[in-house]
Amino acid sequence: MLHDDSRETLKAREDALQQRYEAASKAGLSLDMTRGKPAPEQLDLADPLLGLPGAGQFHDQDNTDCRNYGGIDGLPAMKQFFADILGCRREDVVVGGNSSLTLMHDAVARAVLFGVPGGDTPWGQQGTVRFLCPAPGYDRHFEITGHLGFELVNVEMTEDGPDMDHVETLAADPSVKGVWCVPRYSNPTGITYSESVAQRLATMDAAPDFRIFWDNAYAEHHFGEQRQPVPNILTACRDAGNPDRVLMFTSTSKMTMAGAGVSAMAASPANIEDTRRHLLVQTIGPDKLNQLRHLAFFGNIDGLRSHMARVGEILKPKFALVQEILERDLGGKGIATWSNPSGGYFVSVTGPDDCARPVIEMAAQAGVKLTPAGAPFAYGLDPQNRIIRLAPSFPPLADIRQAMEIFTLCLELAAIRQRLAST
Amino acid sequence: MLHDDSRETLKAREDALQQRYEAASKAGLSLDMTRGKPAPEQLDLADPLLGLPGAGQFHDQDNTDCRNYGGIDGLPAMKQFFADILGCRREDVVVGGNSSLTLMHDAVARAVLFGVPGGDTPWGQQGTVRFLCPAPGYDRHFEITGHLGFELVNVEMTEDGPDMDHVETLAADPSVKGVWCVPRYSNPTGITYSESVAQRLATMDAAPDFRIFWDNAYAEHHFGEQRQPVPNILTACRDAGNPDRVLMFTSTSKMTMAGAGVSAMAASPANIEDTRRHLLVQTIGPDKLNQLRHLAFFGNIDGLRSHMARVGEILKPKFALVQEILERDLGGKGIATWSNPSGGYFVSVTGPDDCARPVIEMAAQAGVKLTPAGAPFAYGLDPQNRIIRLAPSFPPLADIRQAMEIFTLCLELAAIRQRLAST
Numbered sequence: 001m002l003h004d005d006s007r008e009t010l011k012a013r014e015d016a017l018q019q020r021y022e023a024a025s026k027a028g029l030s031l032d033m034t035r036g037k038p039a040p041e042q043l044d045l046a047d048p049l050l051g052l053p054g055a056g057q058f059h060d061q062d063n064t065d066c067r068n069y070g071g072i073d074g075l076p077a078m079k080q081f082f083a084d085i086l087g088c089r090r091e092d093v094v095v096g097g098n099s100s101l102t103l104m105h106d107a108v109a110r111a112v113l114f115g116v117p118g119g120d121t122p123w124g125q126q127g128t129v130r131f132l133c134p135a136p137g138y139d140r141h142f143e144i145t146g147h148l149g150f151e152l153v154n155v156e157m158t159e160d161g162p163d164m165d166h167v168e169t170l171a172a173d174p175s176v177k178g179v180w181c182v183p184r185y186s187n188p189t190g191i192t193y194s195e196s197v198a199q200r201l202a203t204m205d206a207a208p209d210f211r212i213f214w215d216n217a218y219a220e221h222h223f224g225e226q227r228q229p230v231p232n233i234l235t236a237c238r239d240a241g242n243p244d245r246v247l248m249f250t251s252t253s254k255m256t257m258a259g260a261g262v263s264a265m266a267a268s269p270a271n272i273e274d275t276r277r278h279l280l281v282q283t284i285g286p287d288k289l290n291q292l293r294h295l296a297f298f299g300n301i302d303g304l305r306s307h308m309a310r311v312g313e314i315l316k317p318k319f320a321l322v323q324e325i326l327e328r329d330l331g332g333k334g335i336a337t338w339s340n341p342s343g344g345y346f347v348s349v350t351g352p353d354d355c356a357r358p359v360i361e362m363a364a365q366a367g368v369k370l371t372p373a374g375a376p377f378a379y380g381l382d383p384q385n386r387i388i389r390l391a392p393s394f395p396p397l398a399d400i401r402q403a404m405e406i407f408t409l410c411l412e413l414a415a416i417r418q419r420l421a422s423t
Numbered sequence: 424m425l426h427d428d429s430r431e432t433l434k435a436r437e438d439a440l441q442q443r444y445e446a447a448s449k450a451g452l453s454l455d456m457t458r459g460k461p462a463p464e465q466l467d468l469a470d471p472l473l474g475l476p477g478a479g480q481f482h483d484q485d486n487t488d489c490r491n492y493g494g495i496d497g498l499p500a501m502k503q504f505f506a507d508i509l510g511c512r513r514e515d516v517v518v519g520g521n522s523s524l525t526l527m528h529d530a531v532a533r534a535v536l537f538g539v540p541g542g543d544t545p546w547g548q549q550g551t552v553r554f555l556c557p558a559p560g561y562d563r564h565f566e567i568t569g570h571l572g573f574e575l576v577n578v579e580m581t582e583d584g585p586d587m588d589h590v591e592t593l594a595a596d597p598s599v600k601g602v603w604c605v606p607r608y609s610n611p612t613g614i615t616y617s618e619s620v621a622q623r624l625a626t627m628d629a630a631p632d633f634r635i636f637w638d639n640a641y642a643e644h645h646f647g648e649q650r651q652p653v654p655n656i657l658t659a660c661r662d663a664g665n666p667d668r669v670l671m672f673t674s675t676s677k678m679t680m681a682g683a684g685v686s687a688m689a690a691s692p693a694n695i696e697d698t699r700r701h702l703l704v705q706t707i708g709p710d711k712l713n714q715l716r717h718l719a720f721f722g723n724i725d726g727l728r729s730h731m732a733r734v735g736e737i738l739k740p741k742f743a744l745v746q747e748i749l750e751r752d753l754g755g756k757g758i759a760t761w762s763n764p765s766g767g768y769f770v771s772v773t774g775p776d777d778c779a780r781p782v783i784e785m786a787a788q789a790g791v792k793l794t795p796a797g798a799p800f801a802y803g804l805d806p807q808n809r810i811i812r813l814a815p816s817f818p819p820l821a822d823i824r825q826a827m828e829i830f831t832l833c834l835e836l837a838a839i840r841q842r843l844a845s846t
Contacts, residue, residue, distance in 0.1 A: 098710040257490040260712035289683035
């Protein structure tokens with residue numbers, strides 16, 4: 001344990017690490033652990049998609065010519081596919097384009113301009129409006145609401161979802177319009193929301209136009225054995241008498257081709273009807289051929305799950321290697337804690353206060369790019385400057401090993417220097 | 424000429440037409456001339472697209488892996504493709520998703536929420552704002568601005584664009600924020616904007632945040648011999664010292680697969696930079712594989728043009744048949760005039776005042792669906808109730824013949840009855 005070491009021991013360790021750091025810096029590395037991108041080997045598993053649906057194949061199972069105009073919210077079979085992922089009915093689903101982020105942005109933008117069912121005033125005409133950002137969380141969620149004029153409120157993330165005492169207190173204020181949630185393998189801590197958190201979200205006092213943005217981005221993205229079920233928030237909200245409180249999202253982006261997949265939203269009949277009303281003005285309809293392509297590739301939810309099992313086999317050793325090096329280099333030293341998720345795309349490391357930014361800078365100078373400090377927090381500001389997000393999906397194992405060894409070295413060095421400066 | 428005929432002649436003609444109408448009504452027809460949809464034979468020409476880019480084919484010419492995340496505004500080669508269509512530079516282009524209507528909607532919505540370069544206030548915070556709707560025009564354009572809170576102002580369409588005296592007078596009012604234009608084969612009259620109209624649009628006095636929405640939807644959609652050039656409005660605006668005044672749009676929807684194509688916007692550097700700033704929040708980027716698919720299919724602008732020549736060969740006899748029957752049944756009778764376009768998707772018929780709605784209803788009762796009366800006007804209201812849009816692209820020739828014969832019969836019958844009632 002760092003705190004038990006003498007000043008001399010720490011100084012000696014600092015020197016040794018500094019020498020290793022200098023040597024590493026001279027190696028001219030260029031490694032990137034910043035983004036939750038699928039690796040080429042994952043994408044290769046979806047290679048047949050590139051030739052689908054195939055010449056002459058353009059009818060869906062209802063004999064719709066998917067090459068032509070028509071249909072605003074997706075093919076019936078594609079709706080069923082997403083309903084199976086999200087645990088809802090086919091008619092609860094609206095199929096979108098290639099980006100679920102766009103579905104979320106547009107849902108917020110519509111609420112700003114027009115309001116939502118149950119609300120009597122557009123969000124954009126209610127004066128100061130606020131949005132809850134469980135943090136660490138997904139920076140691009142927070143950016144949407146920041147960009148569209150909301151005051152962002154950090155809420156601490158716990159082992160089973162946001163700190164619900166805090167959420168309940170905040171949501172009672174009618175200026176609070178919603179909360180961002182990634183209910184499974186949450187970005188970046190990897191936790192899955194508990195039934196109790198979902199129940200409290202569904203039943204708590206909140207404005208009638210409050211919305212839970214439930215981004216189930218990693219619904220089927222397992223690589224470990226532990227598969228904690230995701231609460232069914234749509235049912236929970238309905239049972240609580242708040243059927244319109246939640247909008248659920250997902251996509252195939254990290255299942256097949258990132259950026260060329262299919263996205264979906266699911267919600268109550270009132271929310272879906274309201275969404276359709278706006279979509280009829282905004283678009284000529286989603287790309288039905290890409291839906292047909294994905295249906296041909298997956299077949300159904302079983303096909304999806306066996307595909308995702310193969311994807312998981314590629315990710316598993318990468319995440320295992322991250323754990324191995326964290327444990328080997330930092331285990332028992334009292335410097336950091338880290339998440340050990342069973343799925344998703346990220347590992348979150350919590351170091352000593354005020355260390356995240358210096359560690360990330362040191363790593364960058366040694367040729368290892370990490371997600372910018374603060375990114376997983378509202379306004380990009382980690383109040384304790386101690387959370388570092390690792391994204392090991394894209395690089396090959398050899399790169400992960402090198403990057404992780406430099407990362408743990410930088411973290412230990414920063415922790416020792418901090419300790420030396422404070423004693 | 425109808426006006427020269429005696430009452431007896433008209434009565435006799437009415438009886439004869441009424442008998443034919445009753446016979447036709449009993450035939451149980453079900454024909455549809457409502458929508459500007461490509462015919463299956465047109466879509467068949469793009470059949471190879473359904474197997475593209477093909478297994479293992481996922482790199483663009485710059486070696487970008489198009490399966491993964493990255494890039495906010497399109498592949499360089501796709502930008503060049505659209506630049507060649509729109510007559511601008513590659514860097515003026517932002518590539519979108521499958522719907523240029525969405526690009527237009529989102530551009531208006533962004534201006535409502537955030538304003539545009541050169542403006543100091545979001546459109547949504549300027550009190551009453553107005554938008555110019557050259558009519559007859561495209562209903563879905565008008566719906567976007569109607570839905571987003573604008574007061575719509577009809578401007579009369581002439582042979583070479585909107586009535587520019589009227590536009591200039593209106594645009595001098597700073598509450599007027601923009602104008603909708605389809606510069607080539609305008610929906611539904613088929614006219615192409617003249618150089619003089621474009622010059623006046625570019626140079627007229629207007630608010631600094633006034634925008635021309637220049638939807639070049641039919642840029643390459645010729646079937647006739649006459650190919651009047653489309654003015655280069657981007658250059659005209661730049662030369663006039665109003666570089667930011669225009670946003671240009673186009674898409675491949677009616678070139679390859681309707682609803683599964685690629686769209687694009689082009690504009691000044693300030694407009695493009697502003698658009699990119701918002702897109703970085705709204706989306707993870709456009710579908711690069713669909714861009715690669717289209718690039719593989721077309722090759723370049725020459726490939727596109729030879730493809731469109733084949734598409735034109737399919738459309739040509741359909742539009743010729745419409746002209747033939749209009750001329751045969753209505754020619755020289757002084758009842759109606761009609762457009763005779765060299766491209767695009769529509770023919771526009773101008774009948775006697777107050778006749779459009781009754782004619783469309785009569786045709787519907789005989790099993791022929793036509794575009795609803797008034798659709799091409801702001802608020803769906805044709806002030807003279809006399810314009811009827813015909814969309815002959817989708818039905819086969821035999822259906823067009825039947826539908827047209829019933830249409831001309833209904834129009835002549837309505838005109839005769841109106842004449843009899845007024846004498």
